[in-house]
Amino acid sequence: MDMSMMIKAVKELSRRGMKGYIIYDVGGGLDIPSPFLPPGGWGMLVVAAPETTSYISWANEKRAVRIIMNCPDESDVKAMCVWKKRNQPPPQQAEYWREVKGRMDKLGPILRYIFDEGSYKYWIAKCHDLVAWTTSWEIQRYFVFGTSKLWEGNKVLEYLARIVRVRGERNGELPLNAPITAHLASKTLCKLAQLMTQADFNLFVSRIRDCLMHANFGKCAMFAFLNVAFMAAIRRKLKELKPPTRRSSHRRASEVRSQEGPTSHYFLPSAERIGKKTCINHRLLYIPEVEKFPLVDGFFFMDSNPMTLVGLRMATAGGHHTTASTVRQFTDCLAAYFNSWKKLSRDMSWEIIYVQHADSTPLNDWQRCDVVNSDNVSKKESQKIAAFWEEKVRQYQVSIPSRDF
Structure with missing residues (x-):
């Protein structure tokens, strides 16, 4: 008909x-x-x-009313997986869910592409290509992130964005164009950082900062630390997490030298791709390119006496304890990146800041460094690292509400 x-x-x-x-x-x-x-x-x-x-x-x-629907969430997709594999044994159901969740974490809950490996590879490749081939003439397309503008044929939004409902004035709702996943947001930010001036890039990050924090977008939210107002909000609300030894409180380097913070960023390549070592720059926010960098999501150095390493960790609810082998991996990376690391690190103080969105359950307890069996670290060295962690590392927690962005 x-x-x-x-x-x-x-x-x-x-x-x-x-x-x-x-x-x-x-x-x-x-x-x-x-x-x-x-x-x-x-x-x-x-x-x-x-x-x-x-x-x-x-x-x-x-005069139709516009209604915005959120993407399916993780529980929706998991229920679909259970239904699709309802006649298979539980181990196969669990394996299928792991595969689909892995695709969804990178691509987003796009149902037409995440259930089939071929479809997933096709669409994720198109997303990667769109970002990789972006030129300086096309960066204006990305400035619709963090706004309520209609997509209207904008390929950037079609491939890299999702619409979310956010609370507006008088408890009303507004649609907002947000990054669809941490994976694609990270690739997008890395590309735009190469094409934009620092001022334009900071403006872009300020538009999507709330989205990144709400979604716990890991290292993507590190770019917020280039914003002076954001750094000021961090300094006002830091809460020290004290170890069981009950050592005295410490005036943090970021407070003593409150006007000194990173003003630009630098992407750290994987250790295998390092050409030659570089000197430490106190004005740079170091952001690892690799997705599973050990211990922190980013870090910078304060020109204090002694020099202070400030590690940044985007944290969710629950514990964020580490291990001696993870700390060793982190210091090995720094030794590969920076000139004279062994000498500089001898008297260096460490501060780890666990940054949480205000909606998360705040961390209140000291985050341990456990000694576990490891092939790359001896038991004696593990105990030495754990002792350093408890005696020399200062930990802080901060919860940041949206209004501080």
Whole structure:
């Protein structure tokens, strides 16, 4: 039945006094909604993807209310996986869920691409290519992140964004274009950092900072530390986490030298890709390119006496204890990056800041460094590292509400 026949049929039903409701899927092959729909006494729901705009003139004419739906969350996708594999043994169900979750963590909850490996590889490659081939002439496309602007054919949003509902004024809701995953946000930020001036890049980060913090976007949110206001908010609210030894409180270097903080960023390559060592720069925020960098998500150095290493860890609720082998991996990386690390680190003090969004359950306890069996660290050295952690490392926790962004 073609469209004209369907319209004629529902109009006839309406004429006979029958009530009904039309669900019209613009993305399902249907064209622009007819101006004759819905007939009198009927309701109508037009379903469209964010990049679809063909229905807008119809919506304006009908004074339709715009409703934003969030993407499926993890529990929704897990339920779908259970249903798909309901006839298989539990171990196979669990393995399928691990595969799908791994794809979803990188690509987002895009149902047409995460359940099949071939579809996933196709779409993730297109996302990576879009970012990799971005030029300086195209960076304006990215400035719709953190706004409520319609997508209107913007490929950047189609590939890299999702729409979320956020609370606006007077408890109303607003749609917001947010990064779809930490993985794609990280690649996007790394690329834009190469193309933008520092001022433009800081402006871009300020627009999406709340999204990054709400979603616990790990090292992506490190860029917020380039913002002076954000650093000021951090300093005001730091809470020291004391070890069981009950040592005296310490005036942190970031407070003593409150005007000195990182003003630009530097991406640390993986240890295997280091060309030659460099000198420590106290004005740089060092952000690892690798996704599983040990111990911290980023760090910078304070030109204090003694010099202070400030490690930044984006933290969720629960413990963030570490191990001696992880600390050893971290110091090995720094030794590979920086000239004279062994000499400089001898008297260096450490501060670790656990940064949480205000909605998270705050960390209140000292985060341990445990001694565990490891192939790359002897038991004696592990005990030495654990003792250093408890005696020399200062820990702080800070919860940052959205208004401080």
